[in-house]
Amino acid sequence: xxxAVPPSTAPLLLLEQVSKWYGPVLSLNQVTLELNxxxxxxxxxxxxGKSTLIKLATGLIAPSLGRVxxxxxxxxxxxxRHSIGYCPDHDAFYEDMxxxxxxRAMAKLNGFxxxxxxxxxxxxxxxxxxxxxxxxxxxxxxxxxxxxxxxAQALLHDPELLxxxxxxxxxxxxxxxxxxELFHELAGQGKCxxxxxxxLEELEKLTSHVAILSRGRIAAVGTLxxxxxxxxxxxxTVRVALDDPKELAKHLLGIDGVIGFDFDDTGRGLxxxxxxxxxxxxxxxxxxxxxxxxxxxxxxxxxxxxxxxxYLLGGSGKT
Amino acid sequence: MTNPTDPLLRYRPWKGELNPPVxxxxxxxxxxxxxxxxxxxxxALYALALMIFFFFFYxxxxxxxxxxxxxxxxxxxxxxxxxxxxxxxxxxxLNLNGSPHTFGNFIWFEGHIVMIVLAFAGAVxxxxxxxxxxxxxxxxxxxxxxxxVLGKLLGIxxxxxxxxxxxxxxxxxxxxxxxxxxxxxxxxxxxxxxxxAYGLLxxxxxxxxMVATSVWVRRTVPLIMIWSGVFILxxxxxxxxxxxxxxxxLWRLVDLWNDLYLIGLWFLQADFGSxxxxxxxxxxxxxxxxxxxxxxxxxxxxxxxxxVEIVS
Numbered sequence: 001x002x003x004a005v006p007p008s009t010a011p012l013l014l015l016e017q018v019s020k021w022y023g024p025v026l027s028l029n030q031v032t033l034e035l036n037x038x039x040x041x042x043x044x045x046x047x048x049g050k051s052t053l054i055k056l057a058t059g060l061i062a063p064s065l066g067r068v069x070x071x072x073x074x075x076x077x078x079x080x081r082h083s084i085g086y087c088p089d090h091d092a093f094y095e096d097m098x099x100x101x102x103x104r105a106m107a108k109l110n111g112f113x114x115x116x117x118x119x120x121x122x123x124x125x126x127x128x129x130x131x132x133x134x135x136x137x138x139x140x141x142x143x144x145x146x147x148x149x150x151x152a153q154a155l156l157h158d159p160e161l162l163x164x165x166x167x168x169x170x171x172x173x174x175x176x177x178x179x180x181e182l183f184h185e186l187a188g189q190g191k192c193x194x195x196x197x198x199x200l201e202e203l204e205k206l207t208s209h210v211a212i213l214s215r216g217r218i219a220a221v222g223t224l225x226x227x228x229x230x231x232x233x234x235x236x237t238v239r240v241a242l243d244d245p246k247e248l249a250k251h252l253l254g255i256d257g258v259i260g261f262d263f264d265d266t267g268r269g270l271x272x273x274x275x276x277x278x279x280x281x282x283x284x285x286x287x288x289x290x291x292x293x294x295x296x297x298x299x300x301x302x303x304x305x306x307x308x309x310x311y312l313l314g315g316s317g318k319t
Numbered sequence: 320m321t322n323p324t325d326p327l328l329r330y331r332p333w334k335g336e337l338n339p340p341v342x343x344x345x346x347x348x349x350x351x352x353x354x355x356x357x358x359x360x361x362x363a364l365y366a367l368a369l370m371i372f373f374f375f376f377y378x379x380x381x382x383x384x385x386x387x388x389x390x391x392x393x394x395x396x397x398x399x400x401x402x403x404x405x406x407x408x409x410x411x412x413l414n415l416n417g418s419p420h421t422f423g424n425f426i427w428f429e430g431h432i433v434m435i436v437l438a439f440a441g442a443v444x445x446x447x448x449x450x451x452x453x454x455x456x457x458x459x460x461x462x463x464x465x466x467x468v469l470g471k472l473l474g475i476x477x478x479x480x481x482x483x484x485x486x487x488x489x490x491x492x493x494x495x496x497x498x499x500x501x502x503x504x505x506x507x508x509x510x511x512x513x514x515x516a517y518g519l520l521x522x523x524x525x526x527x528x529m530v531a532t533s534v535w536v537r538r539t540v541p542l543i544m545i546w547s548g549v550f551i552l553x554x555x556x557x558x559x560x561x562x563x564x565x566x567x568x569l570w571r572l573v574d575l576w577n578d579l580y581l582i583g584l585w586f587l588q589a590d591f592g593s594x595x596x597x598x599x600x601x602x603x604x605x606x607x608x609x610x611x612x613x614x615x616x617x618x619x620x621x622x623x624x625x626x627v628e629i630v631s
Contacts, residue, residue, distance in 0.1 A: 055455075058455070059458075059459075060455055060458055060459065078462055078463040078466070079461060080461075081459060081460060084459065085459075086455065086459035088452075088455045088456065090451075090452050094350075094354065094453075096354070096357060105346065105350055106456065106460065108343065108346030109343040109346060109347070109457065109460040109462060110337060110343075110460050110461065111337030111338040111339065111340065111342055111343060111461060112337060112338070113335075113338060116335060120333070153456070154459075157333055157337065157461075158332050189332070
């Protein structure tokens with residue numbers, strides 16, 4: 001008898017009012033999250049519940065309250081894991097094995113027939129750029145090589161949902177670029193990637209869609225721009241470089257949403273603070289067109305993931 | 320130069336079907352066996368196990384040959400004539416004659432090697448999965464927790480049978496060839512079943528105990544201490560209480576290896592009066608102890624493997 005994954009139109013990953021206690025400690029508190037195709041970054045400080053959310057999504061643990069489903073099927077059901085590829089943060093392997101042996105062993109656990117194990121293992125090793133180095137013992141692998149091997153075993157069965165915990169950690173810059181391209185390619189094939197990472201700059205290169213966790217709750221979900229727009233208490237700061245900043249300053253306060261501005265140190269630019277980015281940019285565009293003001297450069301100063309996290313979580317936004 | 324098959328090995332979406340998770344259990348069992356046979360340090364113990372087998376093999380041949388062919392002949396030891404049958408008197412305790420006790424004794428001795436290997440290998444086979452948190456790799460695959468446990472039990476069980484049941488079957492085969500083989504195999508068919516049942520008993524009990532203790536303590540040194548406690552200290556305490564303090568023979572039940580031996584002899588339908596087994600508990604009493612131990616291991620594994628989140 002063989003098992004096949006039934007096609008479904010249910011959300012790829014759905015957490016409904018999920019709470020998780022570890023004894024008296026509440027790790028996740030009524031989290032609701034729905035993910036479909038595309039890349040979503042999972043960010044938050046240590047202890048915010050990222051690891052718990054990932055373990056719930058992979059079915060490694062069961063929620064204390066609520067429900068976690070993958071394509072409509074309970075995540076703790078072993079059959080669900082046909083749809084999930086998981087790349088854990090820690091790399092605990094059988095160190096005596098070579099990378100190739102490890103991936104082959106994982107292929108067998110996935111249920112590949114003996115005749116497919118070799119082909120599939122070689123294919124994923126090739127995909128993560130480890131074919132040449134796969135015969136070395138795992139104990140001799142660098143952190144980056146371990147990451148690639150972990151990714152290879154997660155890709156074996158071509159899962160719809162890939163959950164990657166710190167996948168870029170320890171990978172050199174060239175390798176990172178390759179990994180980012182691979183993630184984009186997988187997302188382009190309609191897969192859903194949930195990527196937990198502390199490296200926000202890399203995450204921003206990968207996706208603008210993030211789920212921000214704080215103290216066991218989802219603090220925000222959406223694109224960085226959407227989240228930034230909702231932070232009314234923290235006016236957006238934009239630096240505008242132009243030849244005649246005084247001319248622009250005369251008209252600025254008439255734009256809807258602008259609450260103040262300063263001349264920058266060079267004297268050839270303005271730093272504008274505004275609420276409601278959408279209204280501000282619309283009004284600013286109309287102004288410069290109407291008045292014929294020539295703007296050389298325009299740069300938002302605080303819509304980076306770091307800045308947004310800083311506003312949401314307090315501190316510098318370091319996760 | 321590009322290999323013409325290279326494009327076939329490129330990563331592409333998977334369209335095939337996957338086997339059910341019991342295949343994963345088998346794969347895990349094979350991996351466990353490979354890990355056991357890969358460790359060079361264990362090969363000294365395997366060699367010792369092989370020596371025990373050859374000792375039984377050739378000694379059985381010698382004893383039966385002397386009994387059948389040269390029992391009345393004498394040889395000179397120095398200037399003293401000695402009957403050939405007297406030369407093998409020291410082997411009488413082992414009952415090397417194709418009787419149920421032959422196989423019971425053989426498994427008894429081989430079992431010591433099995434216990435030592437398992438005590439040393441427990442951390443490698445099971446403990447490391449918990450100690451280093453590798454369990455998520457397994458359980459993120461399309462298998463359930465029961466398939467994980469089954470895979471580990473199968474691997475350890477296969478090893479136990481390779482070391483005990485299969486050599487015992489070889490001795491059974493040899494014993495038949497030393498006598499009139501047709502009547503031996505027919506008359507001793509229950510012994511054959513007994514060997515298989517004894518092997519199954521060891522497989523179930525030692526596998527469960529091994530997985531449970533490995534999940535509990537995880538590291539090699541504590542694991543060796545626990546196994547020493549169960550199998551050596553248990554025996555010493557039982558001997559002290561029964562032989563020195565003259566307590567009831569029921570106290571021998573704390574000696575797990577002896578319990579397994581008694582049940583094994585029961586399976587082999589051995590004569591309990593012929594091998595100084597008088598001061599032992601009844602096999603059914605040993606069976607109760609072993610059953611309770613197995614249930615305790617199963618309950619512990621059920622609880623512990625469900626609690627993976629606390630570990631990782």
